[in-house]
Amino acid sequence: MFRLSFPSPGRRRRVGTLLAVVCVSTLVIALGELSGDDTAEAAQAPARPASTSRPSVAPEVSSSPRLTAPARRTPAQRLDALGQAEKWDLSGSSASEFTQDACDMADETDSRPDLAGESVAQALAMRVASADSGADALRVGIPVLCPKWTKDLKASLSGHYDRWITDDTYDIGTEPDQIPPGTYRTAGDIADCYWERTAANGDVIDNGLVTVARRITVTISAADSTFTSDNCGVWTPVH
Known part of the structure; x- marks a missing residue:
């Protein structure tokens, strides 16, 4: 009679333990092979290139134009604007040019009166008379461009100023190019001086020929x- 025999409980535990060990070992080997394959593939894969994207740049912000205060006009520019508005006739010169020429003339006359042969007021009066609007231009321009000659300008505009006499023949009167009546004197190293007063008909009223003198x-x-x-130097009014 055939009898089935079963292992004892202790043997069954040993066999179970052995089977568990075998299974675990097989799993470890399989996992190791898989990990090795992944490592090889990773080694063979080309390196990923570094990013070539440009760093972001903040867009330029356009600044609004700076507001600047309008430039202030110079005194000469204001004078020219007034001359244009008033339509001054200055013989083709601008108001500032006409006035600056008068300022320079006054400076030169004052620095070398012996060579100029005229007073500052007399020089300014001649400048005033050189253009139809000369008085208007200098009345406004001289206090602005050369204020030191303002007093002399007022005298020239009034007609009451010293007139100096040099070598020439002058009409007697009160116009800028005339000599008013009065007493005049010349002084210095005078030699071969001739002077003459004449009437309206040309007759000689008085004259003199001075060979040498210090004062006449x-x-x-x-x-x-x-x-x-003629050859008498500069005659100036005696006050």
């Missing part, structure tokens, strides 16, 4: 028509 004085009458001076 002559009185011009309101009835005189002209006065002539």
Whole structure:
């Protein structure tokens, strides 16, 4: 009679333990092979290139234009603007040019009166008379461009100023290019000086020829028509 025999409980535990060990070992080997394959594939894969994207740059912010205050006009520019607005006739010159020429003339006359042969007020009066709007331009321009000559300008505009006499023949009167009646004197190293007073008909009222002198004085009458001076230096009014 055939009998089935079963292992004892202790043997069954040993066999179970052995089977568990075998299974675990097989799993470890399989996992190791899989990990090795992944490592090889990773080694053979080309390196991923570094990022070539440019760093982001903040967009430029356009600044609004800076507001600047309008430039202030110079005194000469303001004078020219006034001259244009008033339509001054200055013989083709601008108001500032006309005035600056008068300022320079006054400076030169004051620095070398012996060479100029005229007073500052007399020079300014001649400048005023050189253009139809000369008085308007200098009345406004000189206090702005050369204020030191303002007093002399007022005298020239009033007609009451010293007139100096040099070598020439002058009409007697009160216009800028005339000589008013009065007493005049010349001084210095005078040699071969000739002077002459004449009437309206050309007759000689008085004259003199001075070979050598240090001072000569002559009185011009309101009835005189002209006065002539030759090589006598500069005659100035006697006050």
